[in-house]
Amino acid sequence: MKTNILLLLLVISIFVTGCQQTTSNDETFIPKKGMIKVTILYPNDNWKTFDMDYYTNKHMPMVDSLLSPFIRHVAIDKGVAGGISDTATPYLAIGYLYFDTIADYESAFGPHGEKIRTDIPNYTNIRPVVQISEIIQ
Numbered sequence: 001m002k003t004n005i006l007l008l009l010l011v012i013s014i015f016v017t018g019c020q021q022t023t024s025n026d027e028t029f030i031p032k033k034g035m036i037k038v039t040i041l042y043p044n045d046n047w048k049t050f051d052m053d054y055y056t057n058k059h060m061p062m063v064d065s066l067l068s069p070f071i072r073h074v075a076i077d078k079g080v081a082g083g084i085s086d087t088a089t090p091y092l093a094i095g096y097l098y099f100d101t102i103a104d105y106e107s108a109f110g111p112h113g114e115k116i117r118t119d120i121p122n123y124t125n126i127r128p129v130v131q132i133s134e135i136i137q
Helices: 002-019 053-065 102-109 115-121
Strands: 036-043 071-078 091-099 129-134
Touching: 036 102, 053 071, 053 091, 053 115, 091 102, 091 115
Parallel strands: none
Antiparallel strands: 036 091, 036 129, 071 091
């Protein structure tokens, strides 16, 4: 009887785990074909500044929170070099936001875009370049 109860609990926990949606802070996130990826690029140039600590610990968590429940994942790259050793990185940072559909992105970003944009001067003097893409592969 104890074994049957333990087995039932195990099956229920596996089922519940399998039914959960991937969220933006899920480390096992795998992008799927057809998803939308918003790429935010911060080009490097003379006199450009970027506070990576603020971006990773304040700005992107705020974005993640504001765009919930539509956002699926947030990722950040820190530029370290160009394509050839000892060359400057073309981008100081790159942020990624993942959504299931373009409609989800628009629903999430629309009401919060102004708040997100007004936070940019808190971590950089760079005007970001944004690209919205569909994941193909």
